[in-house]
Structure formats: structure tokens, C-alpha cells
Amino acid sequence: MVKHRSAGRKASSILPSSYRDPSGSVFAHEGAIYRVIYEPYRTCYERLMGSGLYASLTEKGLLLNHQELGKIAIPLPEPLRAGTHAGRVFRVIRPTTIPFISYPYEWSFSQLKDAALTTLDIALESLEFGMVLKDASPFNTQFFLGKPVHVDTLSFEFYQEGEPWVAYRQFCEGFLGPLVLAATADARLLRLSATHLNGIPLDLVSRLLPLTAKLKSGILIHILAHAKSQKRYADRPLPTLKRGLRKIEFQALLMNLKKTVLGLKPGTSESFWDSYYTRFRYSANAQGSKERIVRTLLEKIKGRVVWDLGANLGVYSRIAAEHAALVVAMDMDVVSIDSMYRTCRQQGEKRILPLVMDLTNPSPSIGWNQEERLSLLDRGPADSVLALALLHHLAISSNVPMFMIAKFLKRICRSSLIVEFVSPGDPQVTRMLERRKDGVPDYTRESFEQAFQKYFTLRSVASVRDTRRAIYHFSTKA
Numbered sequence: 001m002v003k004h005r006s007a008g009r010k011a012s013s014i015l016p017s018s019y020r021d022p023s024g025s026v027f028a029h030e031g032a033i034y035r036v037i038y039e040p041y042r043t044c045y046e047r048l049m050g051s052g053l054y055a056s057l058t059e060k061g062l063l064l065n066h067q068e069l070g071k072i073a074i075p076l077p078e079p080l081r082a083g084t085h086a087g088r089v090f091r092v093i094r095p096t097t098i099p100f101i102s103y104p105y106e107w108s109f110s111q112l113k114d115a116a117l118t119t120l121d122i123a124l125e126s127l128e129f130g131m132v133l134k135d136a137s138p139f140n141t142q143f144f145l146g147k148p149v150h151v152d153t154l155s156f157e158f159y160q161e162g163e164p165w166v167a168y169r170q171f172c173e174g175f176l177g178p179l180v181l182a183a184t185a186d187a188r189l190l191r192l193s194a195t196h197l198n199g200i201p202l203d204l205v206s207r208l209l210p211l212t213a214k215l216k217s218g219i220l221i222h223i224l225a226h227a228k229s230q231k232r233y234a235d236r237p238l239p240t241l242k243r244g245l246r247k248i249e250f251q252a253l254l255m256n257l258k259k260t261v262l263g264l265k266p267g268t269s270e271s272f273w274d275s276y277y278t279r280f281r282y283s284a285n286a287q288g289s290k291e292r293i294v295r296t297l298l299e300k301i302k303g304r305v306v307w308d309l310g311a312n313l314g315v316y317s318r319i320a321a322e323h324a325a326l327v328v329a330m331d332m333d334v335v336s337i338d339s340m341y342r343t344c345r346q347q348g349e350k351r352i353l354p355l356v357m358d359l360t361n362p363s364p365s366i367g368w369n370q371e372e373r374l375s376l377l378d379r380g381p382a383d384s385v386l387a388l389a390l391l392h393h394l395a396i397s398s399n400v401p402m403f404m405i406a407k408f409l410k411r412i413c414r415s416s417l418i419v420e421f422v423s424p425g426d427p428q429v430t431r432m433l434e435r436r437k438d439g440v441p442d443y444t445r446e447s448f449e450q451a452f453q454k455y456f457t458l459r460s461v462a463s464v465r466d467t468r469r470a471i472y473h474f475s476t477k478a
Contacts, residue, residue: 012027012028012029012074012075012076012077012078013027013028013029013077014026014027014077014079014080015027015028015033016367016368016369016371016372017367017371017372017373019368019372021152021154022038022040023037023038023040023041023044023154024036024037024038024041024154025038025077025080027076027077027080029074029075030074032094032097033094033095033097034069034074034092034093034094034095035066035092035093035094035095035153035154036076036080036089036091036092037089037090037091037092037093037153037154038088038089038090039088039089039090040088041090041154042090042091043158044131044154044156044157044158045090045091045153045154047129047130047131047156047158048131048153048156051129051130051131052129053125053126053128053129053131053156056125056129057122057125057150060121060125061147061149062118062121062122062125062149062150063122063149063150063153064095064096064098064142064144064149064150064151064153065095065096066093066094066095066096066153067093067094068091068092068093069091069092069093069094070092074092076089076092093153095151095153096144098142098144098151099305099325099326100305100326100328100353100379101142101374101379102142102143102353102355103139103193103194103363103373104138104139104141104174104178104190104193105190105191105192105193105194105363106355106356106357106363107190107355107356108187108190108266108334108337108338108341108354108356109179109182109183109187109190109266109267109334109338110266110338110341110342110345111143111148111338111341111354112138112175112178112179112182112190113179113261113264114147114148114345115138115141115148115175116138116171116175116176116179116261117258117261117262118141118147118148118149118150119133119136119138119140119141119150119171119175120171120254120257120258120261121258122150123136123165123167123254124251124254124255124258126156126159127159127247127250127251127254130158130159131156131157131158131159132156132157132158132159132163132165132166133155133156133167134155134156134157134166134167135152135155135167135170136167136168136170136171136174136175137170137174137198137199138174138175138193139174139197139373140152140155143353145350146344146345146348146349146350146351146352147345159247161246161247162245162246163245164245165245165250165253165254168253169199169202169226169230170198170199171257172199172202172222172223172226173196173198173199173200173201173202173205174193174198174199174200175261176222176223176257176260176261177199177200177202177205177223178190178192178193178200178205179261179264180205180209180213180219180223180264181200181205181208181209182264182266182267183213183264183265183266183267184209184210184212184213184219184267185208185209185210185213185267186267187266187267187334187335187338188334189208190334190356191356194363194366197366197367197372197373201227202223202226202227202230203227203230203231205223205227206223206224206227209223216263218256218257218259218260218263219260221256222256222257222260266335266338267335282467283466285465285466286464286465286466286467286469288465289464289465289466289467290388290420290464290469290471291315291316291319293462293464293471294316294319294386294388294418294471295319295322297416297418297460297471297473298319298320298322298323298324298384298418299323301323301384301415301416301418301473302323302324303323303324303382303383303384303415303416304324304325304326304383305324305325305326305327305328305382305383305384306320306324306326306327306328306382306383306384306385306386307327307328307330307380307382307384307385307386307412307413308320308327308328308329308330308386308388309330309359309385309386309387309390310330310331310359310387310388310389310390310393311329311330311331311336311337311340311354311386312331312333312336312389313336313339313340313343314329314340314343314344314352314354316386316388317329317340317352317354317386318349318352320384320386321349321351321352324351324383324384325351326351326352326353327351327352327353328353328355328382329352329353329354329355330354330355330356330357330359331354331356331357332356332357332358332359333356334356337354337355337356338354340352340354341354357376359390359394359408360394360398360400362375362376362377363375363376365378376412377411377412380411380412380413380414381411381412381413381414382412382413382414383414383415383416384413384414384415384416384417384418385409385412385413385416385417385418385419386418387409387417387418387419387420388418388419388420388471389420389422390419390420391405391419391420391421391422391448392422392428392429392432392443395440395442395443396429396432396433396436396440396443397432399440401442402442402443402447402448402451402452403442403451403454405451406451406452406454406455406456407455409452409455410455410456410476410477413476414476415475415476416473416474416475416476417456417472417473417474417475417476418471418472418473418474419452419471419472419474420464420469420470420471420472421445421448421469421470421472422468422469423445423468423469423470424443424444425468426467426468426469429443452472452474455476455477456474456475456476456477457474457475457476457477458472458473458474459473459474459475460472460473461473
């Protein structure tokens with residue numbers, strides 16, 4: 001399934017993120033992830049596997065596949081052997097490993113949109129096999145080989161004619177609301193999902209929407225009317241809320257949601273890097289020189305997992321992907337990350353995972369007991385890290401001392417670091433320094449080398465032609 005910070009422990013341990021599911025638990029053992037299925041879910045699981053739904057979904061790449069294991073194939077965590085769930089274990093499965101776990105608040109608009117469409121396609125497919133998707137949380141989706149895939153095998157239950165879709169509100173708050181805000185107001189509002197882990201409340205979405213968006217039929221039905229309905233029936237007993245849906249009406253609801261999602265387009269905001277590169281453009285010689293230096297180093301290093309920090313539009317992420325199994329490309333600019341994702345999707349690139357990430361405020365550990373969703377740092381380290389054209393932004397624009405930058409990079413880098421230093425004489429850096437009346441005294445080549453050699457061993461330095469820039473290759477000290 002997915003890697004977790006506890007996955008490296010030899011003893012079995014239940015993952016904190018799986019506490020919500022009464023049908024099973026996820027646990028780690030000797031670097032692998034397993035899912036336990038409890039007896040009460042037996043009939044649903046057997047229907048999933050025996051009806052053809054599992055085969056259909058996995059063949060289409062919509063659901064993560066798994067391997068079935070015997071109960072005693074591996075030692076179960078203590079709570080499953082002697083605690084509340086002792087004697088309730090029906091089956092243990094081992095899902096395919098996803099090398100890097102990401103969260104909805106780190107995705108771009110198009111990533112969340114594709115994940116929403118995947119969820120709706122699964123819900124529609126489930127109905128054809130007599131089942132219903134009971135859990136439509138975006139946290140049940142991960143990006144694997146360039147595409148969104150549903151990872152919760154226990155999200156399916158028997159379909160009963162006339163029952164409402166139990167996951168309708170969850171889908172609207174977790175997927176549709178954030179997408180509508182991003183498409184009609186500002187894509188940066190997608191980060192609200194980090195504050196509202198169960199989905200952005202629809203009354204809040206309604207208040208944030210511009211008037212023109214409220215007039216569109218899909219938004220009117222699934223956001224505004226839905227929010228009013230929630231408020232109207234909030235204090236009524238549950239039986240009065242039941243409004244039956246015939247199968248054809250259920251399918252129509254899902255198709256209308258799909259039509260609404262498909263109709264949403266990314267906002268027209270300009271990427272920060274578009275105007276940036278217009279002002280500070282490399283010459284062809286400089287660009288070619290830098291690409292050759294980076295490609296040569298990556299060929300030599302051969303890191304399996306590479307993090308490209310400040311990836312911009314992904315030029316060097318694509319070079320890294322020529323030699324790595326996975327490149328996690330991070331940038332704080334939501335428009336650039338969305339553009340990169342759409343380019344990767346169009347080109348069939350399976351080894352790059354673009355994520356929206358502000359390195360001065362990276363994703364923290366959040367959720368119950370601050371363990372439910374992992375911080376960026378807890379999902380590292382990477383084998384290799386690229387930090388190109390990044391240091392001057394952190395040191396000058398964000399006022400982060402050089403020694404703290406070096407310490408941070410040491411924490412997320414297991415083996416090799418490729419970092420670019422842009423000298424103070426560079427036109428871009430000169431302009432940035434002019435805006436800092438108080439100055440940045442430690443932004444010198446000497447301070448940079450001194451700070452970094454405390455945590456890394458210098459392997460090589462190569463100057464970029466026609467520039468005041470240099471590419472450093474460091475290896476991490478033990």
C-alpha cells in the first residue's frame with residue numbers, strides 16, 4: 001500500500017491513520033504494509049472479490065491491487081492478537097507498495113480533479129456489481145505511476161435499493177467544494193483541506209464563492225442547496241433524513257457530479273515563475289551547461305528516490321526521472337505544479353509526482369494525536385535531493401540562515417545532494433539583495449561552503465557557463 005514512518009520497524013505496529021475504519025486495520029511489519037480485515041466485513045469482502053468488481057477496478061487502474069495472505073503468514077500487532085480485535089481477524093492482505101504518500105492539501109487542482117473523477121468512476125462501477133462506495137474521502141486516493149488510485153480495499157458494501165449515498169456529503173466536502181473554490185476563486189484555497197481534514201464545510205464554501213459561480217447548476221445543487229439542506233436537517237432524528245434513491249437515480253446523481261467536476265477548469269492565475277523567467281532568462285549556453293552538469297551527476301549518483309526542491313516547471317525533475325524510480329517534485333507555486341502535472345499526464349510520465357509545498361512551511365504532522373497525517377520530514381529522507389536555484393530564495397527572500405538550510409537538507413537527504421549556489425554578483429541576486437536594506441551578511445560563497453561542509457562532504461563543483469552560478473555535489477556525512 002503506502003510507506004509510513006513506522007514501516008521500517010521490525011515489530012508489527014498499527015498505523016495511527018487507520019483508527020477510523022471499523023472493518024479493518026493497517027499495520028507495518030519489517031518495512032512492508034499490511035491490511036487486516038475483520039470478520040464483520042467478511043461478506044462484503046467476499047462479494048468484492050467474487051463478483052468481479054475487484055478484477056474490473058484493478059484492471060482499469062482504479063483500485064490498488066493486493067495479495068491475500070494466511071492469518072499466520074506474519075505476526076500480527078499485539079492489539080490484534082490479545083486486545084479488542086483478538087479472534088476477529090478474517091484475513092490479512094498485502095497491498096501493492098506505493099513509494100511516497102501524499103495528501104490532498106499538497107495536490108494541484110488537476111490532481112484533485114483527477115482523483116475526484118476516479119472516485120466517481122469507482123462509485124459508478126460498483127453499482128454495476130451490486131455494491132456501493134461507502135467512503136469517498138480524498139485521503140483514500142494516492143498517486144501511483146502518475147495516476148490517482150483508490151487504496152482503501154474496505155470502502156465497499158452491499159448496495160440496497162432505495163438507500164441514499166452515504167458518501168455524498170463526504171465527496172462534496174472533500175472533493176467538489178475545494179475544486180469549486182480553486183476553479184472560481186483561488187487555487188490557493190485548496191490548502192484549506194489541511195485545516196479541515198474531513199472536508200471543507202459546505203456553508204464555508206458557499207460563503208467564499210463568487211456570485212457568478214453560485215449561478216451554475218451543478219454548484220447550485222451540490223454546494224449551495226446541499227449546504228442549506230445540512231443546516232435545515234442538522235437537528236432532526238436520522239430517520240427523517242432518509243430519502244431513497246432508486247438505482248437509476250443514484251447513477252444520475254453520480255453522473256451529474258461527474259459532469260460538474262468535468263466542467264471545472266483551473267483558474268487563470270499567472271505562474272510566479274512565468275514572469276520570473278521573463279525577467280531572469282538563461283542564455284542557451286548557460287541552460288545547456290547547467291542541464292549537462294546536472295544530468296552527469298544524476299547518472300553517476302543513481303538515486304532511487306529523488307526530491308526536487310523548488311522544481312518550478314519540472315525541467316530538472318524530468319532529467320532526474322531518467323535515472324530514478326521516483327522523483328517528488330515540489331514547489332510552492334500552485335500554477336506551476338498544476339502545469340507540470342498536466343504535462344506529465346499528457347506525456348505518460350509515471351515517475352514524477354508533483355506536489356505543492358512551501359519549504360519554509362512544509363506540511364506538518366496533523367490529525368489525531370498529530371499522527372494521522374505525516375509531516376513532509378517524516379516521509380523522508382530521499383536518496384538524493386536536488387536544490388537548484390533555491391538557496392538564494394530561502395536565504396534572501398525568506399531570511400533563513402545558511403546553517404539552518406544546510407541542517408534541513410541534511411535531514412531530508414540520505415546520500416547525495418546537488419545544490420546550486422548563485423553568487424552575489426549575479427544580476428538576479430543583486431536585485432534581491434538591494435531590496436534587503438538590512439543586508440544578508442552570511443550570503444557569501446565562503447559562508448555557504450562552511451555551513452554545508454558541517455553536514456556534507458564536498459565531492460565536486462562545476463561552474464555554469466556564462467553565469468555566476470555553480471553546481472555543488474555533496475554526500476551526506478554519517
